Amino acid sequence: MQWENKETVAAASSATGAKKTNVRWMVVAVLFFVTLINYADRASISLAGPGMAKELGLSVVDMGFIFSAFGWAYVIFQLPGGWLLDRFGSKMIYSLSILLWSLFTLMTGLAGFVTGATAVMVIFILRFLVGAAESPSFPANSRIVASWFPASERGTAAAIFNSAQYGSTVFFAPLMGWLAHTYGWHSVFTVLGLIGIAFLPVFRKLVHSPNRHTMVNAAELAYMEQGGALVNIDPDKQERAAHKGPRLSYLKQLLSSRMMLGIYFAQYCLNAIGFFFITWFPVYLVQEKHMSIMKAGMVAAIPAVCGFVGGIMGGFVSDMLIRRGMSLSLARKIPIVGGMVLCCIMVLCNYTDSESAVIFIMAMSFLGKGIGGMGWTVNADTAPKEIAGLSGSVLNTFSNSSSITTPVITGYILQVTGSFHAVLWFVIAHAVVVMLCYLFVVGKIKRFILTDTP
Incomplete structure (x- = not known):
């Protein structure tokens, strides 16, 4: 199927007497900046942590509990967050999400009036609430991209907002480090909370459903809809009053679909690779390759940059293949499979002692992970219109479950074997x-159609 119908777009432009607008790219730019703030709030605890622990008298175990709070809430509230998105629409729920996570982050900066066990409880609760508030964010991003972009541009659009997870390190880590050093750990949470609150009016001004956006002309709307965009995805007030939200049977249908389960399990594995880099990669450089902590910190940033570049590359190449007439399935699977093949070269680090070789191999491996990390694009391609938010939440639940299992399993492998040799095999598995x-389970990538069962 040829998604991009140029004759239809030309006819729409001729009928309205106007060239099509490009508001959709402004919308995805807003999603990019929101996600930058989102990931900065997530990472704030790691940079503020040392100062917080010292001032409040927190032990390593205390900090471990505080670090875990976000992850547990983020996974637990995925499905409720997706349900709310489909029930009330992306703009309403995402706006509330931004407001709440910013307020809870701001409040964390005010938690210095307590110490010891009370401080652990207060900060744990606040970080738990930040995780709960952020839970709809990525499903909302995917849902908005599905409504605004034709299939021939959807890979690039999803790659843009997804790349913010890497870009946040570049944009906000220096700021957070400077704030913590100059003004203390409180200032990190205070400033990030205020940035989120300040950006909320921008989000509300610029992000709407395509069919209700005053800046979109008829030519762009026709272009998006003809290309497969779900321009009417959000319910209006009458529809919200008439319907009570997604049914439980819809969730059962998702989890009974071979295509959707293949996508979900693949996303679990993709995120597991990412969490190795986030949690154990610096430790690997220090313990296995005997780098200094300072050097390991600098080296660990290189895969993040490559992941950013790879993510954009994967989306761009996939969309280019669609524009050249390739089927949606092949256009998505080629970069995914190719990226994973490149990712597997990580295991070569087991067979070299050269620091330069290790850095290069890991950088190329994470480049491959970025190229193949198209789960959110595929979700936007396949999620049913009625439950696009819920489908994204299921995807994110599978994905972030690996954030709990991967670090623990890696730790056990290290304890049993005493080296990272088996760990790298575990990661590339x-x-x-x-x-x-994607080769044998997912099958043809297409929009999943729900059956209207009670």
Whole structure:
């Protein structure tokens, strides 16, 4: 199927006497900046943590509990967050999400009036609430991209907002480090909370459903809709009053679909690879390759940059293949499988002692992970219109479950074997599973159609 129908777009432009607008790219730019703030709030605890622990008298165990609070809430509230998105629409729920996570982040900066066990409880609760408030964010991003972009541009659009998770390190880590050093740990949460609140009016001004956006002309709307965009995805007031939200049977249908389950399990494995880099990669550089902590910190930033570049590359290449007439399935699977093949070269680090070789291999491996990390694009391609938010939440639940399991399993492997040799094989096994899922389980990538069962 050829998604981009140039004759239809030309006819719409001729009928309205106007060239099509490009508001959709402004919308995805807003999503990029919101996600930058989102990830900065997530990472704030790691940079503020040392000063917080010292001032409040917190132990390593205390900090471990505080660090875990966000992740537990983020996974637990995925499905409720997706349900709310489909029930009330992306703009309403995302706006509330931004407001709440910013307020809870701001309040964390005011928690210095307590110490010891009370401080642990207060900060744990606030970080738990930040995780709960942020839970609809990525499903909302995917839902908005599905409504605004034709299939021939959807890969690039999803790659843009997804790349913010890497870009946040570049944009906000220096700021947070400077704030913590100059003004204390409180200022990190205070400033980030205020940035989120300040950006909320921008989000509300610029992000709407395509069919209700005053800046979109008929030519752009026709272009998006003809290309497969779900321009009427959000319910209006009458529809919200008439319907009570997604049914439980819809969730059962998602979890009974071979295509959707293949996508979900692949996303679990993709995120597992990412969490190795986030949690254990610096430790690997210090313990296995005997780098200094300072050097390991600098080296660990290189894969993040490559992941950012790879993510944009994967989306761009996939969309280019669609524009050249390739089927949606092949256009998505080629970068995913190719990226995972490149990711597997990580295991070569087991067979070299050269620091330069290790850095290069890991950088190329994470570049491959970025290229193949198209789960959110595929979700936007396949999620049913009625439950696009819920589908994204299921995807994110599978994805972030690996954030709990991967660090723990890696720790046990290290304890049993005493080296990272088996760990690297464990990590690339996830890349192999991603390939197997897309080659033999997912099948044809297409919009999943719900059956209207009670």
